[in-house]
Amino acid sequence: MKNQLFLFFFMALAISACAQTSNLPKAQTIPDEPFVQDYSIRYLKEDANTDLIQVAADRNGYIQVFSSAGLLRPRAGQFLFPGTLVTDVHYRPTSDKNIASLGTYQNELVYIDDEAVFSNAWAGKLYSRHQMPDAHLFAGGKDFAFLISNGKKLRFLKDSKSLWDGNLSDDEVRDIKYDADAQLFWILGKSSISTFSPGQNKITKVLENSNVTCIEVAPGKLVVGTDNGYFEINSRTKKKTGSVQRKMPWTELTTIRYIDGRLWFGSPRGAMLLRADGGFNYYASKRWVPSDQIIDIAPGPENSVLVLTDAGVGRIYFKEMTLAEKADFYDHQVRERHIRTGFNARLDGLQDGDVTTGTLQNSDNDGLWTAMYLGGETFRYAVTNSEDALGNIRESLAAMERLYTINPMNSGFPSRSFQRAGYNKDSKPWRPTEDPEWDWKSTTSSDEAIGHAFVFAVIAELVDVEPIRTKAIELLDGLMQHIVDNDFYLIDFDGKPTTWGRWNPEYVNNFATYIGDRKLNSSNIIAMLQSAYYFTKKEIYKEKAFELMNDHGYLENLMRPMDEIGQAAEDDDDYSKMLSSTWNHSDDEMYYLGYWGLYRYAFNEELKAKYKEAIIDHWEAERPEKEGLWNIMTALVGDDNYDFEEAIWFLQEYPLDLITWSVENSHRKDIEHLPENFRGQTIKEVLPPDELPIRQHNANRFTLDRDGKGWREYGAGDIWLLPYWIGRYLDVIGAPTSEK
Template sequence: MTAKKTLAGLGLCMSAFTMAAGQATDYPFHQPVSLQYAMPDELKGSELKKVITDYNDNVHVLTDKGFYRTSGNALVRDVRFRPLAEKIPLDVTAQEGSGHLYYLYADKWLTNGYAGIPYMDLPVKGRYNQLAVAADGSVLLAGPGAAALARGGKLVNCAPPPEQVEQLQVNNGRFFALTTKGIYSLAGEKFVPLQAVRQPQAMAFRNGEVIIGTHNGYYAVNSQTGDTSLRLQQRVPVPDISALLVRNGRVWAGTPQGAFAEDSAGLYRYFASRRWLNEDKVKSMATDGEGNVYLLTSTGLNRISFPEHTLAEKAAYFQRKIRERHIRYGFIANLHLSRPGDAATSQMTDTDNDGLWSAFYLGSQAFRYGVTKEPKAKRYAWEAFEAFERILSINQLKGFPSRTFERKGYKNSDPERWRDSPDPEWEWKGHTSSDEFVAYIWIAAVLHEMVAETPEEKQRVADFIDKIMTHIIDNKYYLVDIDGKPTLWGRWNPEYINWYPETIGDRKLGSTTIIAGLQLGYALTGKKKYKDEATRLMNKHGYLKNILIDYRKITYTPGYKHMGIDMGTGGWNHSDDEMAFLTYWVLYRYAFTDQLKQQYGGAIRNHWEIERPEKNAVWDLIALGTTGDFDAAATLWWMRTFPMDLVTWQIKNSHRKDLTFLPANFRGQTTERLIPLDEQPVHRHNANAFNLDGGRGGSSELAGDEFLLPYWMARFLKVLK
């Protein structure tokens, strides 16, 4: 991988896809990923001073306890040169041009490069604590109130800057000093002011300019004249800049709240939280010839790299990850991590919506089989379906689907909702909701379309949906639990549905989901009762009219309380978006008539247009697979920026100064533009993509089916090669 290619990846290769005849080619692209190096116990409580890379791309860290280097994924004491192994340098730097390391000790400076010839004893021990080395071998030394230039075997004292020197650097053979009050350059044997700066904190060089980091942003001046060449950049994620690095013409900045970097679109990528760094306070940065960026904090070393992969390779990564540790009895499983972020401590647990989350994975395998005809994809789809079949057979009720099940004594979520199974080894979870119902009709539809090939397989799917729909019809359009009462959300009865005003989404959504289920039941079983019931609900009870309610009417409507819950408050419901779009696939593709299909298409388009700012790839692809509406750029951007790390780290973006914030609004859109998914808190499709902050402290990990479903849908719908 070349450095040029890698740094193009910082902008996430916005041109990594080309569209031809409506189909995108899956060219390789670069996506940032993080590695946090394991730290040796002896460095606990020590001062980590700076990170340095040499011409071999070896990575080193200077500490107050000695000199360290990376070895694999760990930081270890550098004992390779026995004469230096026990010595503690005051400073280490890489020579401009050659990349050889030069070491400064209290009584000497030296290098192991050039056969170890460059070397000098210092006349006064401890006078200097910093050094910089030019390409011609000149060595500039600085310390409190002192500076000297070593050249040609001689040490010449220089007039130091009047303020304390914080950094020494060399650029194009010229030495520069960052002090507490500005930037100086060395002219002959004297430092001369280049730019007075209020509270400067860092400097770096780009072409013929000095980039200067302050508490309030960064700017640039001409390195010869000191004239301003770039105005103060304050509209950055965090203006308090503690370290600077320039890589292929783009600025990287370390801050007390993470790091950020310019991207190819003129925006900034923000790297903060445990997803990217062991802690957010960045002290020092370095880069290597491969384009990897190393960020040193007070307590650890981190690497951000830009590996090249295709979306197909990304999908294969998540597929493997899921098969390794996320399959629980066929369900997709959320992981609990007893040590934050440590997959080795993971345990699979049940959740409130095992069926819904598993529907995304089953769907991904159904579309995968539709594309590839791989036997494994078919096997995985049926394996997931076995879990769905068992939610019916594990309980005592006829046609009632359990939320989930577990061996007795090991339940995790909502313990009050669990019931004993007739099988004494198992328990099942009741209180099943409309979320789960949507999962049932979705998986039945995609299995029927793409996976079920024999009459027996098709009958198996039909029997599943028939049992559930029969239960709902026989119980007056309710899911009735073991206590004989309707569940909290499993309700489609006209009295319930039409109790809501048009401004509350439940009226529209409930009508949509049950009509889709009845249409599907008719298509899969041929039973006339399903068509008759759907027709009755649409014509007599207004369910078709409800489906066609304009989504722009949905708004804050307090005062409508259902079982103590005010249904008209709380803002836009993004879980409803998830249920609606999964249902649209079924509603549209199983419509009784072309006229209905046309009407449904208008409703889908109305919803999709509202959702477009969220750039959700699944919503885009379902719109494409129904109405033909599609935002190709948004879908590809979503898949490219979907994070590789799905641990629920605590993420914060609400403090960023590079974002344009919107006034509080019903939809909860906090910012003008959506930030990349790998900068957002980890979330499923039912969350607000504009939530800037969130997380669970790294205590859990999502599986990756959230990515697999849109990837394989894109392949199935032939928008991605």
């Protein structure tokens, strides 16, 4: 079944050559080569009382599930919109039989019922009567010979003739696999593994082990799953090789399949794919499968893998695409579902991940998330000269502008958000406007201020459409004039500073030097003043910046090494203790948005060199997180490689599904936990984004678990499109072939 949502991935991109080029030093450019993107379509069982047992697909792409209710097949289903498993009536002469098991032979569907092993392939000529009415296990060998079992007896038959009968002595047969290279059958017992050699009509016990749960044939070996890891048996010597492998997400194994040269493992806590490097891709949570209780795994059509769970089938696709094609997908996601009156917004209130049940929500950080999306669209325009990007810039800049005009203050003070009246549950920060149709949100934070300053400067520099450029400079000037006029505070409707909009020296330097807000606020305000001066040439901004740096120690503050930032001392005030209880990842986001103006618009080369030192010091502290945006933005300061390969990894591994499914990783046995620490780094090596909870850039990438329940879908505008397009602009990421 073709998934229409992905057809555009493989269309030629109609993006023109670069309209502008960055005047930054050229970073190492990584070509945008096709990579394998995985995503899943789920098919849910309709009857909770039906037990799902096996899944298989034939060479035509026909998928069947064997269940306690007979044969089922998938119906409908597309990315983000699960299908269902329904009774298979496609061919009544098969589905009406008393099917006991389902499998494949030579890529065709084969069945066993109370009379025969049979198939509808080969003109229906395969119908081998077995005279074992309770048979439910079978495997096909050479020349249409089959070894079957009812759990107690074994029978080797061909063309309805029994060639051998036997059993496992005092053991019970649980599974049978055929090894074509060794030309023998492997038989899994309840407490043993044996072989049956058709040439000798002989059973040989290879291993006695009560912990064995599943087996699979791979080239030259049998892979044996246990209730605590897996091991291998050499097909030729029949000897166990190596030790039991337990460094995997979960070691209690329920099934193993060798598919297209790779080993898949099922467990009660998700499916696992063994990579060439010895690590595992972990497919757990509803991002990938209907349930983490894995029953069976099988190759699927169109380069997919079928993962059968107790709640349905997860069909995991593997599609080749470029980052540019992935950007197209995310752009479609944002424009279709995540634009609210020009803002980059999230969908909340989803019922089990159904995006049609979600509602666009306002946020305390509407200005920040929109600034980040708007920044990405600006970099896109600078790289491609896209009229579509320019239209998006106009729309979101209008929303940003209205944050300043919808409140009654007319002073360059930006609202947090605005919303139609009557829909604002938390009434405290909401204020009425002159128009009874709208409310505006007060208590604007420093997060919004730095986001605004960042994007207004980016637009002013990179958009060559004068009304847009002029408006961005006007808004930047208004914001900074408000801050300067009010002694480096954001002054709210009540004439008082907002909680976080504070850059005044009395406030900033009241913190001890090791409290992060002292460094952060100093860095941000200098960046904002430099940006305002660069585009307005108003001397007041330059004078105030140097006053803060020279007279109030802001240069020393922002240059303070990250390894000196930590928790408050015992005798510090409670406010400092609250701010520094752990590393604040929102601060990282604010630093990096500020770095654009700090470094790019530096007053002189001497300061620029100092800023570079501070930025690289911060990047070194962040390196373990492999945060794509931080790595890419550090390209601002020069042509060294700031882990750009890890940034590409981040972008490639980010899941297409941005729903907040419940995700658990803390139980995994392939991760090395670290002692509790200030940075909040829980494990030695960060996990790929598609195995972690969906979070924005202000979150800790070492957070392993989240009880998300499929309640929210994030937009990709700030999460993915900003790092991608700034990466294109800074020449970290190459253009796709179609743009060259």
